[in-house]
Amino acid sequence: MIRMVGRHKTPPSIRVKSWFKAKRKILFLGSLFFLLFLSIWQIIAMNYPSAFLRKANPIDVALMLVKLTLYGDTQGITLVDHTAASVVRVLAGFFVASISAVPLGILMGLREEIYQSSKSVIEPIRFVPPIAWIPLTILLLRGFSRYVFLIWLGAFFPILVSTMAGIKRTNPTLIELATTFGANKNQIVSKVVIPSSLPEIAAGMRIGLGVGWMCIMAAEFVGAEVTGIGKLIWDYGQLLQVDGIIAGMIVIGFVGLVMDWIIHTFEKRMFKWRREIRV
Numbered sequence: 001m002i003r004m005v006g007r008h009k010t011p012p013s014i015r016v017k018s019w020f021k022a023k024r025k026i027l028f029l030g031s032l033f034f035l036l037f038l039s040i041w042q043i044i045a046m047n048y049p050s051a052f053l054r055k056a057n058p059i060d061v062a063l064m065l066v067k068l069t070l071y072g073d074t075q076g077i078t079l080v081d082h083t084a085a086s087v088v089r090v091l092a093g094f095f096v097a098s099i100s101a102v103p104l105g106i107l108m109g110l111r112e113e114i115y116q117s118s119k120s121v122i123e124p125i126r127f128v129p130p131i132a133w134i135p136l137t138i139l140l141l142r143g144f145s146r147y148v149f150l151i152w153l154g155a156f157f158p159i160l161v162s163t164m165a166g167i168k169r170t171n172p173t174l175i176e177l178a179t180t181f182g183a184n185k186n187q188i189v190s191k192v193v194i195p196s197s198l199p200e201i202a203a204g205m206r207i208g209l210g211v212g213w214m215c216i217m218a219a220e221f222v223g224a225e226v227t228g229i230g231k232l233i234w235d236y237g238q239l240l241q242v243d244g245i246i247a248g249m250i251v252i253g254f255v256g257l258v259m260d261w262i263i264h265t266f267e268k269r270m271f272k273w274r275r276e277i278r279v
Contacts, residue, residue, distance in 0.1 A: 085228045090209075093150065138222065
């Protein structure tokens, strides 16, 4: 009788132990740096001359985070509701920016004449800060569309420029090699140029996501809606409660970190062929 022996699978507990063993040094240094950061923060807050700014210490901020999560702010709106509102707005604007900037960037990267003919319009707009559009956006748009437009405006140009740069930086040797093997123009674009530019596009999307968060915060400061992390920070700023302000800032940083990590993880899995330089 022939006995079929399958591939041995490592138990999850062993995989977890192996991961911790490989990351042990990074985890130790990261924990040490985090504790050092909290200690410096606590010392500065305790010795600050202003009494109400002493409430900005890590303990009071942590208590405020718990309070906002369980009981909500002055209007009873919880931290989860504020965060969800901001995340939905950012994702909507970021999605619109990605599906509009990537195809246009590819087209402009491939067709220099299209970029040159539209340069006199696109480039001046690119240098206008998205925050400068807020008064006009408040007058022309209402509700959800206002935030989507501002985030689109902030994320669009980093993605567009990165896409164009990725197209133009395609290795000429790859194109020549594809031509030698008989590839036509469409095959070169779809099989060589666009795949080669994907890492640059992903980098532009990460930058655009960060700019999108900046835009949503500024828009929510002056927006009429009652939800959003920006609105939460603004309300606690009006009340001079620094612990509430910092709590909102921490949530922004954490959510932004998670979203950036998701994009970066997807990028690493998709582009395993890309070699990273380590010194």
